[in-house]
Amino acid sequence: MRRLFIFSVVGLVGFLCVMFMTHKAQxxxxxxxxxxxxxxxxxxxxxxxxxxxxxxxxxxxxxxxxxxxxxxxxxxxxxxxxxxxxxxxxxxxxxxxxxxxxxxxxxxxxxxxxxxxxxxxxxxxxxxxxxxxxxxxxxxxxxxxxxxxxxxxxxxxxxxxxxxxxxxxxxxxxxxxxxxxxxxxxxxxxxxxxxxxxxxxxxxxxxxxxxxxxxxxxxxxxxxxxxxxxxxxxxxxxxxxxxxxxxxxxxxxxxxNIVSGNTTGVQMTDSTVLQHNLIGLNLAGTAVIANSGDGVLNKGSSSVIIGGSTAGERNVISGNGGNGINVLAEDGGGDGCSSGAVSGTNITGNYIGTNISGSTAAGFGNGQNGIVAHAQTSFGCSATINNITIGGDAAGEPNTIAGNTLDGIRIYQAGPSSQTSVFGVVILPNSIFSNGQLGINLALDTANNGVADADLGPNVINSFLMSYLATNANYYINRPTINSTSVSGNQLTVNYNYQANEVEDNLPAISAVDIVGYRLDFYLNNDTQDGAYTGYAQGKTHLGSFVVDGSETNATHTFTSPIPLIGSQNITVTSTVLWKTIPDPGTNCQDDQWGNGPPYTTTCIFEN
The missing domain is CATH 2.160.20 (Pectate Lyase C-like)
Known part of the structure; x- marks a missing residue:
């Protein structure tokens, strides 16, 4: 009996296992x-x-x-x-x-x-x-x-x-x-x-x-x-x-993706990547299907990548009714105050306002600016833009920004500096040409209505001290002037003057001891006038860059030209102030965080 009992229990267990397996979902x-x-x-x-x-x-x-x-x-x-x-x-x-x-x-x-x-x-x-x-x-x-x-x-x-x-x-x-x-x-x-x-x-x-x-x-x-x-x-x-x-x-x-025909093409916020899209063109890239507003609206974001250094990462953002790329920091209202900020955006390697080959063509320019970066406040709160990089020194990183109705790049601050700030916007080498007004416009919004004034034209040469930079950049930051040039083969020697502006002593936000130097970028353009101003051409082909400590008179520098020096070529120069400390109260970088040389892409660099 004892053996039979044990046998029966074992048999029952085996039977239960079989029943369980036969009911498993398939x-x-x-x-x-x-x-x-x-x-x-x-x-x-x-x-x-x-x-x-x-x-x-x-x-x-x-x-x-x-x-x-x-x-x-x-x-x-x-x-x-x-x-x-x-x-x-x-x-x-x-x-x-x-x-x-x-x-x-x-x-x-x-x-x-x-x-x-x-x-x-x-x-x-x-x-x-x-x-x-x-x-x-x-x-x-x-x-x-x-x-x-x-x-x-x-x-x-x-x-x-x-x-x-x-x-x-x-x-x-x-x-x-x-x-x-x-x-x-x-x-x-x-x-x-x-x-x-x-x-x-x-x-x-x-x-x-x-x-x-x-x-x-x-x-x-x-x-x-x-x-x-x-x-x-x-x-x-x-x-x-x-x-x-x-x-x-x-x-x-x-x-x-083909992102065309919408009101706004793409709106981006935190940690997003946008690469190898046609924005504003048809599938073939042969004609415009405009987004009626901005092609790309980068609003209230951090860590955004638009484009890249290879052809497989390049976006073509053209033909849109508004801006090609709009980088916007804007405050919000409602219950209490909501600040707006955009930081950590890299815009590299894109065609903005051109056809798919990177050339200008009728109708392909964006209806406003190629790229605009601005902070504005509508509710009396704060809005901040910082650490934005446009272009780059490495192969494939420069954007081609051409054919747009207004400016190639427009940067401005809307509203009082106590509420809005724009700093750390770095414009590294790009190919900028054939835009309707200026290649780079550091504009003003004196009406505080969120709209930049009519552009101020090319920077005047002056001896003014720099005040708060994002407010007064266009008139208070000088560009170099070209005295003469000489050519030997593909070697181009430039003789130039540069008057470096100093900061005002009574501004706690910026200090003369924090200026690392001034980066000078030289460009070629075969047009005697490119844009709205006689005698000025936009920066089409980057010759090279170097850093100076301050003002210079009758200084020379020799470049190896990347293109044949045939016929008439005009030289355009930009000046970028390099800072060791962010010019913003209470926000400082560690000493020497700016690095040892170009391209100076940390948050401690200020573009003017």
């Missing part, structure tokens, strides 16, 4: 068979079934009978997506995914052929990853092959906003038309096309996102937005704009 494929709001074969039922199938990667395919396209109009919001699933509208017969952006500046593309439209008129978003509980795990889900329209929720046609500890990471959203009809030619707007928050590793690619109020709003780490048409029709050749094409922050990288 990945399943659910097929949508009709356009009904609910019930067997409906999309709603399929999503509910995949949510109940916990811990496995299910698939939802489509096989709705009859000739498409087929329209599903949920009577209320679809269930949130709580578990890993691939929802693939491209499995519907006759549907296929094309390639919308094969490469940047390509002649043509292959639009998608979509057969499933989901109308979100009655929905609080359409496909929403809402993280209903801490046990939710929708990682690695895919949404593809849909035409998504008419939702008025901020959550978007596709929305990721997991709460309560739920997870929705490493998602893929591709092969969709969001905010247009199924042909990709007419707007059927969503309030937000795609909304991403609190997700990592997500990729948004090969979508048409047009006709919406907000195309993409993404505030999330390590998310990539690539190879999308944003603000055009499905061919990438005509306008079908969003109000804002992309609104990016908190670790988003956007590359190889």
């Amino acid at each position: 990945a399943a494929t659910y097929t949508v068979l009709n356009t009904n709001d609910s019930g067997v074969g409906s999309l709603r039922q399929a999503i509910s079934d995949t949510n109940a199938s916990v811990g496995v990667a299910d698939t939802i395919n489509f096989a709705i009978p009859g000739t498409g396209p087929h329209v599903i109009t949920p009577a209320s919001s679809l269930p949130g997506i709580h578990d890993t699933v691939t929802i693939d509208g491209s499995t519907q017969p006759s549907a296929s995914c094309g390639v919308l952006v094969p490469t940047i500046a390509t002649v043509s593309n292959t639009p998608h052929t979509l057969e499933i439209t989901i109308d979100g008129t009655n929905s609080d978003g359409i496909f929403v990853f809402d993280g209903g509980s801490a046990s939710d795990n929708a990682n690695n889900s895919v949404i593809k092959g849909f035409n998504l329209i008419n939702t008025t929720s901020y959550k978007g046609a596709i929305g990721v906003l997991p709460g309560f500890g739920g997870q929705a990471n490493n998602l893929q959203f591709n092969c969709n038309y969001i905010g247009t009809d199924i042909s990709g030619t007419t707007a059927q707007a969503n309030t937000t096309g795609i909304y991403l928050y609190n997700t990592t590793g997500t990729v948004v690619s090969n979508n048409l996102i047009s006709g919406n109020q907000n195309g993409i709003s993404a505030y999330t780490n390590t998310t990539t937005i690539q190879n999308n048409l944003i603000g055009t029709t499905s061919t990438g050749m005509s306008l079908l704009g969003n109000s804002v094409g992309m609104n990016l922050g908190l670790g988003v990288s956007a590359h190889d």
Whole structure:
């Protein structure tokens, strides 16, 4: 009996183990068979079934009978997506995914052929990853092959906003038309096309996102937005704009997109990267599809990268109605005071106002400035810009800024210095030419209305002491004057004078002992007049730079020219004050943080 008892127990345990294993959930494929709001074969039922199938990667395919396209109009919001699933509208017969952006500046593309439209008129978003509980795990889900329209929720046609500890990471959203009809030619707007928050590793690619109020709003780490048409029709050749094409922050990288035809092309905040996009041009790069406002608005941000040193990182930002790039620090009102700040922005290697070859062409210039950086206050709070680098000394780092209606670069401070400050804006070598007014305009806003005065013209030569630099830079900082030049082969020798301004003794914010030196940059330009002022040319081809300690008279320097010295060439010179201490009360660098020589790109450098 004892042995039988033991045998029976062992057998029972084995039986229970077998029963447990046979009930383990297996990945399943659910097929949508009709356009009904609910019930067997409906999309709603399929999503509910995949949510109940916990811990496995299910698939939802489509096989709705009859000739498409087929329209599903949920009577209320679809269930949130709580578990890993691939929802693939491209499995519907006759549907296929094309390639919308094969490469940047390509002649043509292959639009998608979509057969499933989901109308979100009655929905609080359409496909929403809402993280209903801490046990939710929708990682690695895919949404593809849909035409998504008419939702008025901020959550978007596709929305990721997991709460309560739920997870929705490493998602893929591709092969969709969001905010247009199924042909990709007419707007059927969503309030937000795609909304991403609190997700990592997500990729948004090969979508048409047009006709919406907000195309993409993404505030999330390590998310990539690539190879999308944003603000055009499905061919990438005509306008079908969003109000804002992309609104990016908190670790988003956007590359190889066409962002054109919107009101604002791209709005950027903290820790974002924008590289190798066409902003304001068609897919082929052959014609303008203007964003009617700024191409790029960098507002209230830190650690932003726009462009890079290689052709594969260069943005072309041209043809827009406003500025090519607008770097704006602006305060906020409401309950209490909200300060605004922009710091740590690098703008390198871009074509701004030109065609895709970096040459000027009629209509490709931006309607205002190539780049503008300014701080303004509307509510009596504070706004600060600092540590902005434009261009660079290394190969590929200079921007080409040409053909813009107003200035190539405009920097100014709007409002009193007690509330706004602009410092640490470093203009390193760039190629600046054929802009309507000045190459570089350090402007004023004497009316304190957020708008720069009519430009003051080229800097006058004077003996004034420097007052607060961002306020009075244009008249109070001198440029060198050229006395004579001589040429031997490709060697160019320049004889010049330079009168270095000194600071006022009674300003606690800046001190003469903090001046490291003055960087002088020399440029060539083959036009006798380039811009609005007779006898002045903008800095097209950088000859070289060096640092002087102070004023110099009849000094000489010899450069090796990077271009043949044939015919008439004009020389343009800029002066940059190099500081060891940031000229701002209470904010100081460590001694000698400025470094040992050019390019002087730390926060302790002040551009004038």
